[in-house]
Amino acid sequence: MTAVLPPPVAPGGGFLLTPAARSGVFSREQTSEDQLEMADAARAFLEGEILPHMEALEAWAKNEAGDSLLMIEKLREACDLGLGSIELPEEYDGLGLSLTTSLLCSEALCACASFAATLGAHAGIGTLPIAYFGNDEQKARYLPKLASAEIISCYALTEPGNGSDALHGKTNAVLSDDGSHYVLNGQKQFITNGSWADISVVFTNIEGKYSALIVDLHTDGVTRGAEEKKMGIRGSSTCGLIFQDVKVPAEDLLGQLGDAAKIALNILYVGRLKLGFATMGTAKYAITKTLDFCTSRKQFGRPVIEFDAQQGKLAEMAAWTYACDSACYRAIGDIDAQIALLPEGHTTLDEIAILRQFGLECAIVKICGSETLSRVLYHALRMHGGYGFCEEYQIERLARDNVVDTIYEGTNDINRIVLSGALVESAYMGTIPFRETLESIHSDLRDGEDTLAATGDYLAAEEIRVLHLKRALTYLTERILIGIGKDVRTEQQVLFMLSDAIMALYLAEAAFARTVQLGADHDQAGVRADLVRLALHDAEAQARSSSRDALAHVETSGLAEHLTNIDRLFGDPTMPVVAIKRRVAEHFIAAGRYDI
Amino acid sequence: MRVFVCVKPVPDTAARIKVGGDGKTIDPSGVKFILGPYDARTVAKALELKGEDGEVVVVSAGMGGKGESAANKRIKDALALGADRGIFIADEAPENRDPLAVAKALATAIQNEGGHDLVLCGRQAMDDQALAVGPMLATLLDLPCVTDAVSLEVSDGKAVVQRAAEGRVETIEVTLPALITGQRDLADERYPKLKDILKAKKKSVATFDFAWPAPAYEVVSLAPPPDPVAGKIVGEGPDAVPELLKLLQDEAKALTF
Numbered sequence: 065m066t067a068v069l070p071p072p073v074a075p076g077g078g079f080l081l082t083p084a085a086r087s088g089v090f091s092r093e094q095t096s097e098d099q100l101e102m103a104d105a106a107r108a109f110l111e112g113e114i115l116p117h118m119e120a121l122e123a124w125a126k127n128e129a130g131d132s133l134l135m136i137e138k139l140r141e142a143c144d145l146g147l148g149s150i151e152l153p154e155e156y157d158g159l160g161l162s163l164t165t166s167l168l169c170s171e172a173l174c175a176c177a178s179f180a181a182t183l184g185a186h187a188g189i190g191t192l193p194i195a196y197f198g199n200d201e202q203k204a205r206y207l208p209k210l211a212s213a214e215i216i217s218c219y220a221l222t223e224p225g226n227g228s229d230a231l232h233g234k235t236n237a238v239l240s241d242d243g244s245h246y247v248l249n250g251q252k253q254f255i256t257n258g259s260w261a262d263i264s265v266v267f268t269n270i271e272g273k274y275s276a277l278i279v280d281l282h283t284d285g286v287t288r289g290a291e292e293k294k295m296g297i298r299g300s301s302t303c304g305l306i307f308q309d310v311k312v313p314a315e316d317l318l319g320q321l322g323d324a325a326k327i328a329l330n331i332l333y334v335g336r337l338k339l340g341f342a343t344m345g346t347a348k349y350a351i352t353k354t355l356d357f358c359t360s361r362k363q364f365g366r367p368v369i370e371f372d373a374q375q376g377k378l379a380e381m382a383a384w385t386y387a388c389d390s391a392c393y394r395a396i397g398d399i400d401a402q403i404a405l406l407p408e409g410h411t412t413l414d415e416i417a418i419l420r421q422f423g424l425e426c427a428i429v430k431i432c433g434s435e436t437l438s439r440v441l442y443h444a445l446r447m448h449g450g451y452g453f454c455e456e457y458q459i460e461r462l463a464r465d466n467v468v469d470t471i472y473e474g475t476n477d478i479n480r481i482v483l484s485g486a487l488v489e490s491a492y493m494g495t496i497p498f499r500e501t502l503e504s505i506h507s508d509l510r511d512g513e514d515t516l517a518a519t520g521d522y523l524a525a526e527e528i529r530v531l532h533l534k535r536a537l538t539y540l541t542e543r544i545l546i547g548i549g550k551d552v553r554t555e556q557q558v559l560f561m562l563s564d565a566i567m568a569l570y571l572a573e574a575a576f577a578r579t580v581q582l583g584a585d586h587d588q589a590g591v592r593a594d595l596v597r598l599a600l601h602d603a604e605a606q607a608r609s610s611s612r613d614a615l616a617h618v619e620t621s622g623l624a625e626h627l628t629n630i631d632r633l634f635g636d637p638t639m640p641v642v643a644i645k646r647r648v649a650e651h652f653i654a655a656g657r658y659d660i
Numbered sequence: 661m662r663v664f665v666c667v668k669p670v671p672d673t674a675a676r677i678k679v680g681g682d683g684k685t686i687d688p689s690g691v692k693f694i695l696g697p698y699d700a701r702t703v704a705k706a707l708e709l710k711g712e713d714g715e716v717v718v719v720s721a722g723m724g725g726k727g728e729s730a731a732n733k734r735i736k737d738a739l740a741l742g743a744d745r746g747i748f749i750a751d752e753a754p755e756n757r758d759p760l761a762v763a764k765a766l767a768t769a770i771q772n773e774g775g776h777d778l779v780l781c782g783r784q785a786m787d788d789q790a791l792a793v794g795p796m797l798a799t800l801l802d803l804p805c806v807t808d809a810v811s812l813e814v815s816d817g818k819a820v821v822q823r824a825a826e827g828r829v830e831t832i833e834v835t836l837p838a839l840i841t842g843q844r845d846l847a848d849e850r851y852p853k854l855k856d857i858l859k860a861k862k863k864s865v866a867t868f869d870f871a872w873p874a875p876a877y878e879v880v881s882l883a884p885p886p887d888p889v890a891g892k893i894v895g896e897g898p899d900a901v902p903e904l905l906k907l908l909q910d911e912a913k914a915l916t917f
Contacts, residue, residue, distance in 0.1 A: 098858065101740075105852045112849050146854030159854055587689060656676050659690060 073398050074497075075421040076490035079570060080538055081501040084530035086520050089577035090397015091390060092168075099165045106147055106172035113138060114176045118461070121178055121299035135299055136260060139182055140213045147173065148187035149211035152195055156207035163337070164396050170338040171392075174345030175458075177465035178299030184342075185256035185300075186210070189335050190217030193265045193327050194278065196412050197319040202278065206263070218261035220252035220279075220305055221328055227253075228478050231325050235268040237277060237312065246270065246277060246317070248285075248310040256472075258288055259301035265318060265327075266307070273322035277312050285310035296464035333419045335473040336426045337396065340433030343469050344392050347385045347433075347440040350462055352657040354378070354444040357457065359653070361449070368447070375649030376642070377443040382652055383598035386660060388436040390574035395425040424486035427479040428567050434469035434476060441466055480563040481556065487566060488552055491541060502542055505535050509629055516635075522584045523576065523593060529600045530576050532635035533569045533607055539633055540565060540611045543626060547618025558617055561610035568610075572596075572603035588660060591651040594644045595660075601639045608634055661714040661777040661814065663706040664770050666797065667699040667738055668720060669730040670787040677884070684879045685755060686787075693730040695737040697844060698782025703738045704847035706780055709814050716743040717773065721765045721870075722751035732865065739860035740852035746865035747773075756875035763796035769868040770801065778819070779839040783808050798839035806832050810845040 073079055073088075114121070120134050127137040142148060150166040152158020159165075173180055191210045194202055194217075209215045223233040235250025248268060255264070266279045279286070289304030319327055355378070358369035368374055402418045419426065441463045445452035452459045470476045491498040507513075516531045518524035544562055548555040576599075579592045586592065611634075615626050652658065671677060672692040680687040695703070706716045718738040720731040735746035749765045751757065770776060779801065781794035791807075798805030810829070811822040814836070821832045824843055834840075852860075894903045908915045 098861075101857050102854050105740075105854060105857060109851045112851065144853070145851055150854065159858075161854075655690070657674075 073401075074490075074495060075398070075402065075418075076424050076495055077487040077566070078490075078496045079573065080487070080534060080541070080566065081497050082534075083519065084527045084534070085573060085577040086527070086580050087577075089390075089394050089574060089581065090400070091393045091574075091578035091581065093578070093582060094393075094397070095164065095168060099168050102150075102161075102165055103168040103172040105145065106169040109142060109145060109147065110173050110176065110179075113141060114173075114179050118176060118299075118458075121176070122461075124299070133260065135179070135182055135301075136216070138179060139186060139216065142173075142179075142183055143187070143211065143213035148183060148191070148213060152191070152207055152211055153203075156195070156203055157211040158195075158207070162400065163334070164400055167337055167341040167392070167396055171341040171345035174342050175349040175462070176299075177342075177346070177462075177469070178297045180342050181256050181297045181300040181468075184335070184338060185219060186213065186217050186261075188338055189219035189331050190257065190261070190263075190265060192334060193219070193276065193318060193331050196330065196416060197276075197323065197327050198278075201315070202318070206278065215262040216257060216260055218255050218257035218264045219331070220255050220258075220264045220266045222253050222255070224251055224253045224304070228475055230267075230328060231274050233267060233269070233274070235266070235307065237268045237270045237275075239270070239314065240311075243314060245314055246312045248277065248279065248307045248312050250307050252305040252307075253289075254292070254302055254472075255305050257301055258303035258305055259291055264305065266305075267324045267328060270317075270321055274324035275321050276318040276324050276327050278316040278318055279307070279310065279312050280316075281305070283310050283312070294468075296461075296467050298464075330416045330420060332474055333416075333423060333426045336430035336479070337392075339469060339473045340392050340395075340426075340429030343433035343437040343466070344385065344388050346462060346466075347381070347388065347437045348658040350437070350440050350444045350459065351378070351381050351385060351652070353458060354381070354447050355652060355656060355658075357448050357451070359656070361451075368449075369649075369653055372646070374447055375653075376645045377447060378652055379594075379598060379645035379648035380602075381440045381443050382648055382658065382660075383595045383602065384436045384439055385658065386592070386595040387571040387575040387599035387602070388432045389660075390578040391432055391571045392429050394570075394574040394577070395422065395429050398422065398425065424483050424490075425570075427474075427483040427486070428570050430473060431476050431479050431483070431563075432567060432571055434466065437462075437466050437469065477560075480560050483563040483566065484559040485552075487541065487562070488545065491545060498538070498541070501538050505539055505633070509632070520580065523580050523596065526576055526593070526596050526600060527580075529604070529635065530569075530573050532633060533572065533600075533603060536611065536630050536633035537565050537569055537607060539630055540607075540614060544614055544618055547620075555617075558614050561614040565607040565610040565614075568603035568606040572599045575599040588651075591648055592660065594648045594651075597639060597644050598641065598648065601637075601641055604634065604637050608637070661709060661711050662775060663710055663714065663716050663778045663780060664719055664773070664776050665699070665703050665706045665716060665738065665743065666719050666766050666779070666781045666793070667695055667703065667734055668782075668785045669693040669734040670696040670785055673697070673786060679882045679884060684882050686882065693734065695734045696782055696786045698784060698786070698842060699734075699738075700741070700849065701844055701847045702780040702782050702842040703741050703743060704850040705812055705842060706778070707742045707850070708847060709778065709812070715745075718743045718746045719749070719766055719769055720746070721749040721757075721762050722754050735865055736860050737852070739863045739865075740857045741850050742856065743863075745863055747868050748865055749868045749870050751870075751872060753872070753875070756878050757872075758875070758877045759790045759792035760796055761873055761876070763793050763800055765870040765872065766793070766797050767800035768870055770797075772868065776801075777836050778814070779803065779837070781839070781841045783841045783843055794839060794841035801837075801839065803837055803839045804834045805839045805841075806834055807841045808843050809840045810843045812840055812842070812846060 125134050127134045146159050149158040150161050154160040194206050221230050226233045237246040237248040264279050266277050285308045287306040292302040359367050361368045399422050403415050406414050445459050448459050451457045490496045516528050518527040575596045579596045611630050619626050672694050675691045678687040710716050718735050720735050722731045747769050784791045795805050806821045808823045809821045810824050813820045817836050819834050823830050894900050
């Protein structure tokens with residue numbers, strides 16, 4: 065492993081207050097050769113064994129022998145290669161590799177969300193709770209069989225009446241008089257792998273404490289509901305699970321009574337990262353598909369991609385994706401850097417605790433991955449013209465499949481609340497140097513001082529734009545805290561504005577830092593610098609609009625002054641985007657694919 | 661059984677090939693090199709055939725746009741699929757190697773190993789498509805040669821090979837040792853297990869020194885294929901058929917009667 069770990073950045077929004085990062089930001093270019101080879105293997109499996117069978121997978125076809133569903137066969141093939149046990153400990157037949165390696169493989173296994181959902185429900189949220197919170201006996205009993213997919217798992221949290229409000233379900237389990245087993249009653253909803261899973265991690269009340277059980281789904285009293293008829297990920301299984309007096313051995317309690325919140329939320333952090341990486345990978349796939357189509361499709365005697373409007377869209381897709389990619393790797397790099405600081409002999413639970421501190425960054429990865437893909441697919445579908453609306457060209461399926469990305473693993477709405485909530489908490493608790501930074505901004509505003517200095521020559525103007533963004537958003541955060549401090553939980557519209565602005569900064573800065581670190585001599589330096597400019601332009605537009613709307617709501621007096629201040633802090637938004645987009649498009653047209 | 665498999669790094673089949681600045685080689689920037697699809701299937705077949713005490717040895721000469729590192733990496737790809745060890749034949753100046761020189765290098769390295777039951781090659785390298793090294797290597801090793809195998813079974817010192825000939829499938833029995841070149845259908849595609857990628861790093865890859873002869877031929881120039889000629893509409897309905905037939909016969913030379 066040659067990856068150089070960056071110095072740690074304070075979790076929970078520390079990036080808002082640091083100088084524009086010219087170093088210490090992790091990016092895909094810093095991944096090791098081993099990690100890239102693993103991702104290549106995952107990609108080869110996807111291209112050879114999954115994508116050619118999309119139609120059969122979506123139709124729930126049987127395998128060639130006719131004795132098992134093709135999806136299950138492919139799940140087992142993937143797990144046989146090790147794709148389902150990357151981060152499981154070696155003593156339980158896992159590979160014992162880092163979360164970063166696992167995420168690279170999530171990115172590579174993109175473009176077939178039905179398969180990714182099936183694998184993720186089994187190997188991610190269905191297996192990791194046992195790996196992280198199970199006792200030694202449970203791990204030995206379950207993990208090797210889960211690693212090989214000899215048994216298939218799922219994760220049952222949601223109930224018919226409890227989706228986002230996940231920890232107040234009505235499912236209930238009662239310990240038998242002799243203490244040998246629980247009797248489980250209740251109903252779970254929208255369970256991925258529900259139709260074919262052998263076991264499930266089921267969240268339930270026990271003695272009034274929300275807890276988790278490992279339930280054998282072949283036990284008497286378990287009924288699987290009808291398969292949902294879904295808009296997307298149609299090759300995956302989604303159904304309800306009904307438990308009627310199901311006897312669950314007492315030794316299958318996962319963790320302690322009352323551990324549900326700890327288990328459920330921590331697993332979701334990992335799930336959010338994986339989903340972010342997978343959707344980011346799919347965005348790249350969609351760009352390449354669209355380039356393929358628009359290069360061969362001719363209208364008015366010319367390939368569609370030669371038209372200026374289409375080039376503008378291509379450049380936007382590439383810039384969004386570059387920023388999203390940069391943000392995903394930035395987040396996992398910062399997480400890994402903190403994990404590297406843990407003392408030797410630390411446990412998985414210590415690592416999970418780090419992940420929890422980075423809840424804000426995990427939320428960013430999840431939102432930006434799923435929504436970057438949505439934006440990319442909006443263009444991709446329309447650039448395909450009428451064919452984009454037809455199943456044959458894949459984009460139609462990708463667009464349908466993408467919708468659930470914004471709903472599961474915590475809806476994007478919930479993630480926006482998590483994001484801004486974490487920032488507010490960090491600022492209040494003083495875990496990030498919020499006050500100190502604010503003082504310098506206010507003193508500059510008083511003194512009429514707004515000459516910001518770049519700390520390096522390469523991309524100096526872009527660095528200053530990053531600084532402007534940071535200062536404006538620090539100011540915005542303060543105004544929101546002052547304006548709605550006591551109502552911070554109910555003022556959700558304003559919190560969304562804050563979340564969107566902060567996320568925009570995180571992405572643009574990640575793209576800037578990644579590009580600066582590669583240097584002016586990199587063979588793609590030109591196009592990468594242009595992608596940074598477009599990412600900054602996008603972030604500035606987003607942040608300005610959110611800021612003005614938020615200030616207009618929270619400032620009861622002196623709005624004009626605050627608007628003037630924030631405009632000053634944002635700096636001059638002018639940018640020659642048309643010319644930049646043409647240059648970016650030219651690069652990708654020549655490359656024929658998303659080659660960054 | 662001891663099986664030698666000869667492999668070559670080739671540009672990814674999806675890569676856009678550009679002619680380099682020298683006008684004689686391809687521009688390797690942005691081109692990903694892979695284990696060729698025919699080579700990958702012969703490795704898979706070798707692994708099926710080797711048996712419990714057998715050995716699969718992967719041999720590659722430093723050909724390909726990025727020379728040594730590309731060849732070494734492709735040997736590692738084969739090791740990750742399950743091959744036991746590798747032999748790398750370094751080549752300081754791979755630009756003008758003709759197929760015979762490569763075949764001689766491979767033959768010398770294999771002879772140096774002191775015995776082989778089977779030598780497998782892909783039917784062709786995906787990049788230069790010379791289809792020559794396999795049969796030449798068979799001649800140099802004095803082995804019977806069957807090309808374009810679509811199936812291969814081995815028992816009692818003999819191999820039964822099916823090969824795809826024009827319009828028919830030939831079944832040939834050949835005494836071992838022998839050299840077989842494989843089609844894609846020779847074996848199912850194999851994917852490396854993640855843990856085998858890590859194990860491959862620890863497997864042995866020996867470097868074999870070969871005294872390369874002075875190049876006997878030179879690539880004088882390299883050019884992209886000509887753009888396809890635009891189609892022609894010769895008319896509409898049955899009246900156009902005679903003209904169409906005439907053009908297909910005389911101009912396109914696509915039909916012969």
